[in-house]
Amino acid sequence: MQIDLNGRTALVTGSTQGIGLAIATGLARSGATVAVNGRNRERVEAAVTTVRGAGGAAVGVCADVTTAEGVGQLLAELPAVDILVNNLGIFGAVPAREITDEQWRTIFEVNVLSAARLLRAYLPGMIERRWGRAIQIASDSAVVIPEEMIHYGVSKTAMLALSRGFAKDAAGTGVTVNSVIAGPTHTGGVEEFVYQLVDRSLPWDRAQREFMRTHRPQSLLQRLIEPEEIAHMVVYLSSPFASATTGGALRVDGGYVDSILP
Template sequence: MSGSTQGIGYAVAEALLAEGASVVVNGRSEHGVATAVRRLEDAVPGAAVSGIAADFADAAQVRRLLASLGEVDVLVNNVGVFDVRPFEEIPDDEWQRYFDVNVMSGVRLSRHALPGMLARGWGRVVFVSSESGVSVPADMTHYGTTKAALLGLANGLAKLTRGTDVTVNTVLGGPTYSDGVARAVEHVARAQGVPVDEAKGAIAAANRTSLVQRFLEPAEIAPLVAYLASPVSSATNGAALRADGGTLTTTL
């Protein structure tokens, strides 16, 4: 699974290992991957976990990753980058980087794994998108646009699975206190001269549509991904399931 050395990806890896799956984690650096593997081995004794370092912004590194992968029964497309930035200040190269990492990662991994799943007649592809792909934030248009693209990609791929036990689904996560978000909150707290918990609470409270009125934890997203990765989710295909804390205001 891509982008799995921290945050939601790490929590999903731990959940899948706890269910007995063999997991290959991914991160940008060898050190980060090795650290995550050791942590997962400590968290889940006897876990069958390994890792491959690759930066999805670098096509050559992605090619090396794909060449080292064997058969994949479950693919979790999780890797993603984000930041808060005014639309008019986002240059073309930044838009391109967002599409390379957030969208083309899923394209390239799915193109590698899906044919084998279809040939064997069983498999699971899960995209970790965001509520921002449905309600695109004005100050994160590049991020929200790429997450919307994942919804379209998953929808199209699901149509290729007709008549098989392969499924392709998407999880719409809500605002989650991942490592990247934690660093951003710490930056805001320092800039405002307030405690981190105060800044964290104020930012969460500013999301007026959220029903939980707090940041989600990665471990609250992971069980839904684990369900979609499992055999018991066989009747769920081509779907976008929400773990958004009630942030989206639609019923579907």
């Protein structure tokens, strides 16, 4: 399958590292001009260099999309996009009965409201042009709520609902809106976390498989997912080949969620 996104402009929030950077790189390799977004200018510029080094076209937009002011700044620099990927998200382990109101507000501001603002900002232009793709990066935690961070899980459940609702809003316009349920992924800091739980003398391949076997036994993949594997799904959903896929929650979870449907 040859995916051609030449002539398309994409925005990937939180794309200076991990899954976001992999998505930005994948979209750029397929021909899109990608706006890399983050709050730290040096990290944004470094990510732009990485994407360009992989053979893609990229620009940097340094803006805090968790605030209305930051979104206004983003829109001034990037008034229209064809592909919006709401990847930005935060998490943190907190015992259920100790999650404060402020922690609840913060995680919803970052994980949910930032995506809602950008959908509200960019969908009208997509609908007017009769083509567009909006993709929210959710998590297996949206379905399998983690006891150690239920506020994160609930925010990701909200992302699934957000996508479904905006897909209805864009019905019949040529614009698709979907979410991707990402499973346990090999991102920054995960290797150290794994080695806190398994024998440090094991090589990485064996260590992650031991971690999955003992701590994530639900996974059918039995290894961590690489960010590029999630990016492949996003690139497909961004393409003309996915024109009949909208309002969906597509799983790249390695079989972690023990369900036929999300």
